[in-house]
Amino acid sequence: MSDAELVLRSTRVITPEGTRAASVAVADGTITAVLPHDADVPAGARLEDLGDDALLPGLVDTHVHVNDPGRTEWEGFWTATRAAAAGGITTLIDMPLNSLPPTTTVDNLRVKQDVARDKAHIDVGFWGGALPGNVKDLRPLHDAGVFGFKAFLSPSGVDEFPHLDQDRLAGSLAEITGFGGLLIVHAEDPHHLDAAPQHGGPRYADFLASRPRDAEDTAIAALIAQARRLNARVHVLHLSSSDALPLIAEARAEGVRITVETCPHYLTLTAEEVPDGASEFKCCPPIREAANQDLLWQALADGTIDCVVTDHSPSTADLKTDDFATAWGGISSLQLSLSAVWTEARRRGHGLDDVVRWMSERTARLVGLDARKGAIAPGRDADFAVFAPEQTFTVDPAALQHRNRVTAYAGRTLSGVVKSTWLRGERILADGEFTEPKGRLLDRT
Numbered sequence: 001m002s003d004a005e006l007v008l009r010s011t012r013v014i015t016p017e018g019t020r021a022a023s024v025a026v027a028d029g030t031i032t033a034v035l036p037h038d039a040d041v042p043a044g045a046r047l048e049d050l051g052d053d054a055l056l057p058g059l060v061d062t063h064v065h066v067n068d069p070g071r072t073e074w075e076g077f078w079t080a081t082r083a084a085a086a087g088g089i090t091t092l093i094d095m096p097l098n099s100l101p102p103t104t105t106v107d108n109l110r111v112k113q114d115v116a117r118d119k120a121h122i123d124v125g126f127w128g129g130a131l132p133g134n135v136k137d138l139r140p141l142h143d144a145g146v147f148g149f150k151a152f153l154s155p156s157g158v159d160e161f162p163h164l165d166q167d168r169l170a171g172s173l174a175e176i177t178g179f180g181g182l183l184i185v186h187a188e189d190p191h192h193l194d195a196a197p198q199h200g201g202p203r204y205a206d207f208l209a210s211r212p213r214d215a216e217d218t219a220i221a222a223l224i225a226q227a228r229r230l231n232a233r234v235h236v237l238h239l240s241s242s243d244a245l246p247l248i249a250e251a252r253a254e255g256v257r258i259t260v261e262t263c264p265h266y267l268t269l270t271a272e273e274v275p276d277g278a279s280e281f282k283c284c285p286p287i288r289e290a291a292n293q294d295l296l297w298q299a300l301a302d303g304t305i306d307c308v309v310t311d312h313s314p315s316t317a318d319l320k321t322d323d324f325a326t327a328w329g330g331i332s333s334l335q336l337s338l339s340a341v342w343t344e345a346r347r348r349g350h351g352l353d354d355v356v357r358w359m360s361e362r363t364a365r366l367v368g369l370d371a372r373k374g375a376i377a378p379g380r381d382a383d384f385a386v387f388a389p390e391q392t393f394t395v396d397p398a399a400l401q402h403r404n405r406v407t408a409y410a411g412r413t414l415s416g417v418v419k420s421t422w423l424r425g426e427r428i429l430a431d432g433e434f435t436e437p438k439g440r441l442l443d444r445t
């Protein structure tokens with residue numbers, strides 16, 4: 001072993017080749033070698049012996065609404081990136097809404113970068129937004145380093161981020177495909193939503209009926225058709241409806257360039273258990289039935305679903321009223337996603353290497369960061385989560401770093417505790433204590 005400044009040793013290092021006892025050498029913030037567990041530590045290098053705690057690559061969460069600036073009372077870069085670090089996440093990609101301004105022009109991107117720069121405890125990148133009327137802004141945003149573009153096919157929930165109809169979707173997608181970009185899509189069809197019964201009120205069953213599976217299925221079918229026609233690269237955000245899985249699998253088999261994510265809440269919470277009036281469980285598309293959840297897990301196992309991201313989308317507590325029709329839709333889980341997913345994954349017979357593939361490796365690949373992030377391998381950034389998989393804890397909202405401590409997971413007992421988090425070879429969090437922000441702003445290039 002040579003040139004190492006730091007060696008992290010664990011009996012359970014999650015590498016792309018599997019879980020094994022190893023010593024991971026780090027220099028200048030980069031992993032230089034993955035060596036046998038008992039390898040000699042070079043003179044001058046510091047040894048961190050983690051015992052049986054698992055060493056994971058830092059998670060890469062490509063779906064986070066930081067809301068800063070403009071709705072900083074909902075969340076902000078300081079609080080979001082601390083919560084992420086506490087959850088073992090070392091890279092997040094910020095959604096282009098619900099901040100003000102939205103990330104739909106290069107000027108707006110610069111505003112957001114300026115706000116984030118000194119507050120980022122972890123690495124932060126940005127998605128751009130595709131809106132009616134901003135086709136001319138897409139290439140400049142791409143050149144400025146956004147990781148791709150988000151579009152809605154139905155109303156987004158905020159007025160400043162209108163959705164695309166099918167004609168405008170085609171126009172934006174053609175432009176994005178022209179420069180080799182990626183379009184990520186909130187896929188619910190507005191006509192199916194309009195046709196669904198809209199009762200409002202506190203009953204979860206009524207809310208679920210107002211966001212039917214066929215709204216997702218129809219929107220995804222239309223997106224597949226557009227992607228096929230343009231040979232475009234598209235990504236389905238927060239898949240909830242398992243009925244869309246065969247469409248996606250077929251499209252992929254025929255060569256359509258489509259990837260898919262789902263979220264911890266669809267994988268760990270079910271419609272049957274949501275209490276009426278409990279709008280901390282409200283998100284769009286909604287949490288569906290247990291039988292639907294089983295099929296999402298099957299799709300993760302067989303690879304139809306590529307990855308798992310939080311869709312962390314908080315608001316202030318007063319917007320989480322007991323009327324599901326008008327309450328803010330969004331679930332906060334940055335700090336809890338790893339433990340929540342691991343708890344259920346383990347129960348279903350999956351290993352930590354599966355969880356790392358879904359929450360780090362594949363998400364890094366989605367945004368083209370896989371040369372630097374997403375694996376414990378030589379040449380990658382020395383970003384790690386030290387994780388005690390067998391340890392359990394009960395979710396106490398007061399212990400969350402989220403700005404608003406509203407969570408659908410309150411009171412749940414989860415497996416897996418993040419003991420420390422490392423960014424480019426520096427421990428940024430241990431035993432609840434954070435360093436000063438050391439995150440960097442990331443560009444696609």
Ligand SMILES: [Zn+2]
Nearest residue numbers: 063095311313
């Ligand atoms: Zn979202």
